Amino acid sequence: MRYLLRRLSHALFLLAGVSILAFLFTALAPGTYFDEMRLNPQIAPETVTALRAQYGFDKPLPVRYASWLRSVIHGEMGFSFAYNGPVAPLLLVRARNTLLLTITATLLAWGIALPLGVWSADRLGRLPDRLLSWATAGLLVIPDLAVALGLLVLAVRSGWFPTGGMASVDFETLSPFNKLRDLALHMILPVTALVLSSLPLLVRHVRAAVADVLNAPFLLAAVGHGIRKRTLLYRYALPAAANPLISLFGFSIGVLLSGSLLIEVVMSWPGLGPLLLEAVLARDLYVVVGGILGSTLFLVGGNLLADLLLYWADPRIRTESGAR
Amino acid sequence: MRVRRTFAKWLVVLGVLHGMVVCAGFFAPYDPVEQDRQSPYLPPMRLHLLDAHGHLHVRPFVYPLRLRESSFDQFEEDTTEPHPVKFFLRGARYRLLGFLPLRMHFFGGENTRIYLLGTDAYGRDQFSRLLFGGQVSLFAGLLGAGVTLFIGWSIGAVAGYYGGWRDSLLMRVAELFLALPWLYLLFALRAFLPLAVSPLEAFFLITAVLGAVGWARPARLVRGVVLSAKERDFVRAARGFGASNGYLLRRHILPETSSVLLTQAAILIPQYVLAEMTLSFLGLGVPEPVPSWGNLLSGLQQYSVLVSYWWMYLPALAMVPFFLGYLGLASSFEERGAVYKIESRIWGM
Numbered sequence A: 001m002r003y004l005l006r007r008l009s010h011a012l013f014l015l016a017g018v019s020i021l022a023f024l025f026t027a028l029a030p031g032t033y034f035d036e037m038r039l040n041p042q043i044a045p046e047t048v049t050a051l052r053a054q055y056g057f058d059k060p061l062p063v064r065y066a067s068w069l070r071s072v073i074h075g076e077m078g079f080s081f082a083y084n085g086p087v088a089p090l091l092l093v094r095a096r097n098t099l100l101l102t103i104t105a106t107l108l109a110w111g112i113a114l115p116l117g118v119w120s121a122d123r124l125g126r127l128p129d130r131l132l133s134w135a136t137a138g139l140l141v142i143p144d145l146a147v148a149l150g151l152l153v154l155a156v157r158s159g160w161f162p163t164g165g166m167a168s169v170d171f172e173t174l175s176p177f178n179k180l181r182d183l184a185l186h187m188i189l190p191v192t193a194l195v196l197s198s199l200p201l202l203v204r205h206v207r208a209a210v211a212d213v214l215n216a217p218f219l220l221a222a223v224g225h226g227i228r229k230r231t232l233l234y235r236y237a238l239p240a241a242a243n244p245l246i247s248l249f250g251f252s253i254g255v256l257l258s259g260s261l262l263i264e265v266v267m268s269w270p271g272l273g274p275l276l277l278e279a280v281l282a283r284d285l286y287v288v289v290g291g292i293l294g295s296t297l298f299l300v301g302g303n304l305l306a307d308l309l310l311y312w313a314d315p316r317i318r319t320e321s322g323a324r
Numbered sequence B: 001m002r003v004r005r006t007f008a009k010w011l012v013v014l015g016v017l018h019g020m021v022v023c024a025g026f027f028a029p030y031d032p033v034e035q036d037r038q039s040p041y042l043p044p045m046r047l048h049l050l051d052a053h054g055h056l057h058v059r060p061f062v063y064p065l066r067l068r069e070s071s072f073d074q075f076e077e078d079t080t081e082p083h084p085v086k087f088f089l090r091g092a093r094y095r096l097l098g099f100l101p102l103r104m105h106f107f108g109g110e111n112t113r114i115y116l117l118g119t120d121a122y123g124r125d126q127f128s129r130l131l132f133g134g135q136v137s138l139f140a141g142l143l144g145a146g147v148t149l150f151i152g153w154s155i156g157a158v159a160g161y162y163g164g165w166r167d168s169l170l171m172r173v174a175e176l177f178l179a180l181p182w183l184y185l186l187f188a189l190r191a192f193l194p195l196a197v198s199p200l201e202a203f204f205l206i207t208a209v210l211g212a213v214g215w216a217r218p219a220r221l222v223r224g225v226v227l228s229a230k231e232r233d234f235v236r237a238a239r240g241f242g243a244s245n246g247y248l249l250r251r252h253i254l255p256e257t258s259s260v261l262l263t264q265a266a267i268l269i270p271q272y273v274l275a276e277m278t279l280s281f282l283g284l285g286v287p288e289p290v291p292s293w294g295n296l297l298s299g300l301q302q303y304s305v306l307v308s309y310w311w312m313y314l315p316a317l318a319m320v321p322f323f324l325g326y327l328g329l330a331s332s333f334e335e336r337g338a339v340y341k342i343e344s345r346i347w348g349m
Helices: A002-028 A033-039 A045-054 A061-073 A087-122 A127-141 A144-158 A176-214 A217-224 A229-240 A242-266 A272-282 A285-313 B002-022 B126-162 B164-179 B182-191 B199-213 B216-229 B233-240 B245-281 B293-301 B303-308 B310-318 B320-335 B342-347
Strands: B048-050 B056-062 B065-067 B075-077 B083-096 B100-109
Touching: A002 A061, A002 A285, A002 B164, A002 B182, A033 A045, A087 A127, A087 A176, A087 A229, A087 A242, A087 A272, A087 A285, A127 A176, A127 B320, A144 A176, A144 A242, A144 B245, A144 B293, A144 B303, A144 B310, A176 A229, A176 A242, A217 A229, A229 A242, A242 A272, A242 A285, A242 B182, A272 A285, A272 B182, A285 B164, A285 B182, B002 B126, B002 B320, B126 B164, B126 B199, B126 B216, B126 B245, B126 B293, B126 B310, B164 B216, B182 B199, B182 B245, B199 B245, B216 B245, B233 B245, B245 B293, B245 B320, B293 B303, B293 B310, B310 B320
Parallel strands: none
Antiparallel strands: B048 B056, B056 B083, B065 B075, B083 B100
């Protein structure tokens, strides 16, 4: 229990640190959203000054940070100048879409990587394993951007999948089943891109971890007892190899998040990525801070989940002495 | 022995690729910003050895492209007359390595222009732009990685050697940087820097941002090496003989970190090239007309380009050999007995 509490407080500390860091960056920024307004001759300078005062831009940084914290507690997370409303509802919708994409991709990538890695480890050094190693190396060196754009080119030229957005134009008129189908069709491309970009490393790690265990004496003994191959691999070897893989799981969420930022923009998926890009270009400060914080929350949440899984899977951690 | 040979092999591959990019002026047939307004979005030309009559030519040649009848964007080869590819011929002025004024190009056409990867919206040669774009992207990657390694190395050395409150403070901050998804962090930093800048300023801005983002991981690795190195017997002996901190660091401890630094470099450089690509692709990096690998691809953000001009995608594939080279180099470093896994570091992106 103390282990979990420690991980939780660690996560909170990280979030607080990231928010302070983000605010420090804003202090270094030359120019704000209002500078563009100042150039507009139709807006009186007094109006701009009044606006700046209204949003607290004439106050020092700590005061601004405090008032931002207050608005976080009120569930607003600051104010978006471009959207003229509180940030939190904006972020919530986008974060939901991003989560939908990344969770699907994470599950799918692991669902493919585990059996493939185990299969490959079982045939270590033989032809199928070598072929797979070459394939993963090949995928590894193709940049995410190239994968995403290549899929888009393919989709556009073949016309098999919808190529942008999250829903068809007539989405509102569809029956619930068709709505689901429409959503799934739109998810195919971005999810494929995400899975392809994360799959090679996952497969390689699973293979390495399982191959490490396969030589262990207890597995030789199990072979000697005549236990079936599949039981051997999945019931005996995989749990023994699980520890590094669980840590990797937490990590993979972060990587998928970074990857999804780019892929969302390329495939115009209405997630956090495009929102953040727009906000950067418009200098919509609180949206940027909110977007960064949201993504950090996902990442920290993913690591926390991995810690939980580790706690559940590894008795050594439960008996504090083995805890880091 | 075998390991050393694969290492040398990858080094040669990378050397050749980088050589081509460094001498872009020579290998590229045209100036990267030279426009051919008559032929926007020309598809790639094919190099032939067999002509339309079935005759074999020793010298490769191309057929010029012409518009297909009753079409406004479909091209076909005009097979009446082959145009041979000439080597080492005079063409556009350029400066080799930035100072040597030359006019000789590796290849080109005499009466026709040869577009190996097609042309873009302004009729600029994509092949030339790819080579020149490599100069920007690869140099940004190298410089950014250098900055990162320097920052990470100094911080790691200080944290590891002096320990105490410095160590805890620096490592807490490092954890903070590691907690952020790196692309978001990159965005955040870029967000608060000026947007409309000249290409050169943009280049240094990006390099600085890249350099500032990734220091946490090398810092932690260097710290680990320094921590173990400072307890080694020969270091303690040297300290016993009255060696100063500066001498110990310089002479005994920091040389131990060299293999970590080299491996990190092999991982960071392609990662940063990729980061520069991403930023430029999204319009936050090096602006037109200067080519970079990112903004070569940014045309693909338009649906019409994606539908009609598939060859605009080709530059994305041309980068793969570079990444392959760096991956090979990194894994041969690993085989040489580095103690940690390369791949988990790549994960840290």
